[in-house]
Amino acid sequence: MCARHLPAQLFVDQSGTPEGLFQLLDNALAAGAQSVFVLAADANGFTPSQLDKHLQTFPIPIFGGIFPEIIANGEILQRGSIVCGLPMLSEVYHIEHLSDPDEDYFQAAEALSALIPPHSTLVTLVDGLSKRIAALLEGIYEVFGDSCQYIGGGAGSLSFKPKPCLLSNQGLRVDCAQIIAIQQPLNLGIEHGWHKFAGPFFVTGAYENTITTIDYQSAFEIYRQVVEADSGKRFQDVEFFDLAKSYPFGLERLNGDVVVRDPLFNNDNKLTCVGEVPANHIIYILKGEADDLLAASRTCAATAMQVQAPPLLALLFDCISRTLFLETRFAEEINNIHAPLPENVPLVGALSLGEIADAGHTCLEFFNKTIVLGIITQTESTLA
Structure with missing residues (x-):
């Protein structure tokens, strides 16, 4: 019999400083997190020289990215950091050289197949400015297919200048993919509202x-x-x-x-x-019209919340260009997604450079201008 997991915990810093992030990491560790998901705003200006030493000595798995803007529950942050302390262990893997025209991503994904068990949820983060993201996703899906579930997005800057944007136990990384295996089910909503x-x-x-x-x-x-x-x-x-x-x-x-x-x-x-x-x-x-995009956000939340088991975490990847299009009404979109969630279930998210999900067990897509909302839930074993 396994103990039931508690929902994930969010720790938020709005200073945007390295010290603020380090304090959040310490807080998550003290609260008993088994692994941590980190989202940082691009306006923080984080660099490898500021973060790498601390990340490399962090004692539990750490993954995440630097995004144009980030979301903690119903709040949109243009500066600051979010640390999501997860109550379960995560395995973190990397596939490098995501712009290399000669790289064989099928072979790289196949090397991971012996390490990642079936029925995993694969949180897939990429450098959103890399040039061969679709080729990588094709290789991953060819290896794992519908035996796994998928959610993720593209990290990076609205300056569209490549720079290190993925956080790991090895430090900040650039031009790569980060694949995080979590042994909990996922329920997805995917909508965009464009015609x-x-x-x-x-x-x-x-x-x-x-x-x-x-x-x-x-x-x-x-x-x-x-x-x-x-x-x-x-x-x-x-x-x-x-x-x-x-x-x-x-x-x-x-x-x-x-x-x-x-x-x-x-x-x-x-x-x-x-x-x-x-x-x-x-x-x-x-x-698209603003009302159509906002209607899509309501549909996305309703679909994602059709879960059979207690939810642990709501994970959102919402395209940064939706906020540029909706402008002052974008807060409505986040409220449409946050409001239906149970009070004890945190919403953590990124305004991303592209969104990743399996749309209908046919292929792994890299979307733009799209909302991808995933509800991570308890497994049957944790409910026993």
Whole structure:
């Protein structure tokens, strides 16, 4: 007979200092945490020289990332740190070189298969600015398939400049993936609220996360014509992302759903996105209204909360570009997610550069502009 786990505990620091983070880690350790999930805001400016020595001497498994903004229960923090003390042991693994065109991620994932038992929940964190995230996720799913459950997101900075952004017992890491195996079930909600607006178009040229041509024409020119005609604004008059945030791409899937891709910037008439866009693929330009996105957040929470066992933790990855789009109404989205949770169940989350989940036991997706909410629950053994 196993003792029932208590819910996870949140410890929050709003100073954004290394010392504030170190105090939270000590607090979690003193409270009996078996492993810790750390979320830090990019505005803290954390560097390896500030954190590595402390992280390397921390006595229990530590994982997490630096994100544009972070969430503790119903509060959104632009500066500060959150330490989530978990009442269960977590196994933390890394796959390196996430932008290397020659790296074999299937082989790397296969090496982990002997270490990770079936039916694990795999919290998968990536450097959100790496260039081969989709290839990594394909390799992971090919090895583990639907024998595991998945949730995660992309760490990094809205400056879009690569820098160390994943926290581990080895210190801060860059251009890698962090795979955390937890032996507790997960129930997911995945929603975005965007709809098809223009298209379909055919991606006639692309590499990694860059679209070069659409329908055999300049990718930016096709995109520019649609967006400027609908918005009444011109890209030459505004920052690219200020206009593009309202008009993401949607990759068509066989079931008719679309996976959202955020165009980040125009470089020589090529559009660079968060996450890969394959050549020879059908895409749409999407559009959304604030009310539709907020309705999606309510649906996401309702779906995730359809659990049979007591929840331990609510884990949220919500795309940073949703807050840039919803602006002052984004607090409504977080409230829609937080309010239905039981009072004793903490919500910890990140405003991420891309979101990771298994959408329907078919593949492991890297989403943009999407809400992924996971409820980690008790196992049957812990309830016995």
